[in-house]
Amino acid sequence: MTLEAAAPTLKTDCILCPVRSCLVHRDGGDPAHAWSDMLAPRQALMPGDRALQRAGDRLQALHSVRGGCVKTFTIDAAGQERIRGFYFPGDIIGLDALAGGVSLSTAVAVVPSQVCVAPLDDLQALMVQMPVIAQRLMQQTSRELAMALALAGEYSAEQRLAAFLLHLRGRIGLGINGVLRLPMAQRDIGNYLRLANETVCRTLKRFEQKGWIVQGDRGLRLVDDAALQAAAAPVGLDAPMFRRAA
Amino acid sequence: MTLEAAAPTLKTDCILCPVRSCLVHRDGGDPAHAWSDMLAPRQALMPGDRALQRAGDRLQALHSVRGGCVKTFTIDAAGQERIRGFYFPGDIIGLDALAGGVSLSTAVAVVPSQVCVAPLDDLQALMVQMPVIAQRLMQQTSRELAMALALAGEYSAEQRLAAFLLHLRGRIGLGINGVLRLPMAQRDIGNYLRLANETVCRTLKRFEQKGWIVQGDRGLRLVDDAALQAAAAPVGLDAPMFRRAA
DNA sequence: CGTCACTTTGAGGCTAGTCAACGGCGGTGG
DNA sequence: CCACCGCCGTTGACTAGCCTCAAAGTGACG
Numbered sequence: 016m017t018l019e020a021a022a023p024t025l026k027t028d029c030i031l032c033p034v035r036s037c038l039v040h041r042d043g044g045d046p047a048h049a050w051s052d053m054l055a056p057r058q059a060l061m062p063g064d065r066a067l068q069r070a071g072d073r074l075q076a077l078h079s080v081r082g083g084c085v086k087t088f089t090i091d092a093a094g095q096e097r098i099r100g101f102y103f104p105g106d107i108i109g110l111d112a113l114a115g116g117v118s119l120s121t122a123v124a125v126v127p128s129q130v131c132v133a134p135l136d137d138l139q140a141l142m143v144q145m146p147v148i149a150q151r152l153m154q155q156t157s158r159e160l161a162m163a164l165a166l167a168g169e170y171s172a173e174q175r176l177a178a179f180l181l182h183l184r185g186r187i188g189l190g191i192n193g194v195l196r197l198p199m200a201q202r203d204i205g206n207y208l209r210l211a212n213e214t215v216c217r218t219l220k221r222f223e224q225k226g227w228i229v230q231g232d233r234g235l236r237l238v239d240d241a242a243l244q245a246a247a248a249p250v251g252l253d254a255p256m257f258r259r260a261a
Numbered sequence: 262m263t264l265e266a267a268a269p270t271l272k273t274d275c276i277l278c279p280v281r282s283c284l285v286h287r288d289g290g291d292p293a294h295a296w297s298d299m300l301a302p303r304q305a306l307m308p309g310d311r312a313l314q315r316a317g318d319r320l321q322a323l324h325s326v327r328g329g330c331v332k333t334f335t336i337d338a339a340g341q342e343r344i345r346g347f348y349f350p351g352d353i354i355g356l357d358a359l360a361g362g363v364s365l366s367t368a369v370a371v372v373p374s375q376v377c378v379a380p381l382d383d384l385q386a387l388m389v390q391m392p393v394i395a396q397r398l399m400q401q402t403s404r405e406l407a408m409a410l411a412l413a414g415e416y417s418a419e420q421r422l423a424a425f426l427l428h429l430r431g432r433i434g435l436g437i438n439g440v441l442r443l444p445m446a447q448r449d450i451g452n453y454l455r456l457a458n459e460t461v462c463r464t465l466k467r468f469e470q471k472g473w474i475v476q477g478d479r480g481l482r483l484v485d486d487a488a489l490q491a492a493a494a495p496v497g498l499d500a501p502m503f504r505r506a507a
Numbered sequence: 508c509g510t511c512a513c514t515t516t517g518a519g520g521c522t523a524g525t526c527a528a529c530g531g532c533g534g535t536g537g
Numbered sequence: 538c539c540a541c542c543g544c545c546g547t548t549g550a551c552t553a554g555c556c557t558c559a560a561a562g563t564g565a566c567g
Contacts, residue, residue, distance in 0.1 A: 113403040115500060146392070152399065155360075211556055216516085217516085448545075457525075459548085462547060
């Protein structure tokens with residue numbers, strides 16, 4: 016048995032939401048009713064809007080990303096932002112706070128996004144009633160843990176960045192013309208990967224000089240996949256469990 | 262509601278085991294019977310013994326540490342060991358593999374240890390029957406995720422090491438005479454914290470020169486707690502949820 | 508068309524890694 | 538009992554990758 020078995024691959028944006036995909040299969044209940052009971056209507060979230068959650072606040076709800084991209088971060092004593100993660104459609108925000116009941120990071124939109132709100136009280140009750148929901152949350156948390164552990168290792172700038180690009184493609188796929196769109200700023204990528212933004216820029220340029228990628232206006236094209244994968248291999252983010260989109 | 266509420270603080274070594282502490286409270290069942298059904302007898306595990314689990318193997322069971330200290334690690338293409346975590350009594354090994362069903366790391370004992378084995382099939386059934394077990398596992402996974410995210414940031418050698426020492430004290434407490442025993446080698450600490458063992462040694466010496474710690478034969482004494490905590494603060498491993506022992 | 512945020516490019520410095528050598532300690536075996 | 542060996546911790550000299558600081562270029566948007 017693996018928890019994977021309980022998580023069929025779903026295609027459309029809306030059904031991607033793990034919470035909802037459980038709810039709509041609720042036995043004998045009215046899906047629409049359970050849904051409205053459970054989740055606040057989807058909320059639009061713009062860059063610069065107030066935070067979904069703030070580090071240190073009592074955790075009141077998990078947030079499920081329906082569209083766009085959300086980043087979570089903490090602010091250290093020096094006022095510096097430290098990005099903890101990027102969340103894409105299908106991802107759930109706040110899982111690291113379940114143990115302590117307190118949000119460990121602040122969450123804001125990177126691009127115009129939509130999220131659904133799963134109040135913790137309702138979720139807790141649903142998890143008891145429907146083990147499949149608990150399984151889905153457990154699976155998400157486990158995957159996020161595996162990712163964090165993989166990225167926590169010591170790797171060079173090239174290894175980190177190659178792994179990030181490939182991983183991103185695995186999660187959000189390619190846009191038109193096979194271009195990988197990077198929704199977040201290079202500064203944010205560097206912050207997340209523990210690299211200065213200048214290092215991100217220079218490393219991308221080095222990738223381009225080697226013929227591994229081609230940078231365009233709104234993203235980049237992965238040309239030499241094998242080379243990138245060879246560079247990223249030590250990080251170990253290439254396992255199937257880390258992918259989601261096609 | 263927080264999951265914390267479902268996890269009363271338990272003192273003794275044996276009851277620390279999260280899985281068992283759920284089982285012994287099973288309603289209307291025979292605790293001893295459920296226990297023996299669920300877990301293989303506690304296994305002794307010595308340094309140098311075969312691994313509890315190996316990276317890449319299909320995950321067959323979670324392991325609950327009853328005594329001692331177990332480390333998990335991966336081996337990269339260059340044959341180098343990368344330590345993913347240290348596990349102490351009460352910790353569960355293998356949670357990062359639940360999503361994929363494949364062990365992501367190899368687990369061996371650092372010192373003579375005892376572990377209990379929770380076969381995945383039985384565990385899955387129990388999680389459905391008893392939501393409290395699912396909650397406990399979820400809580401552990403969430404805490405481990407929060408730890409991994411905290412440690413994944415970019416910090417100096419001093420910050421990392423101070424956070425590690427304080428965190429270790431929070432988890433395993435102090436021995437006789439208030440001495441913090443370090444069960445693992447400095448090389449392992451450095452590997453875990455992404456530092457060369459020489460850097461660990463030099464940083465500890467610097468701590469001693471500043472009067473923050475006193476190094477002894479079999480461990481060290483934390484003298485200037487405030488200074489250590491100030492140094493470790495940016496890492497953010499000092500939240501109550503990360504502690505366990507008194 | 509000016510502002511602002513982000514990216515790009517360069518020069519220099521620093522933290523931590525690497526390499527090498529030595530001392531202490533425990534285990535092993537003659 | 539002691540010599541040998543290997544592992545671990547310690548110390549020094551050198552190196553390198555990445556950060557910091559600075560400044561100019563680019564694109565989005567009002």
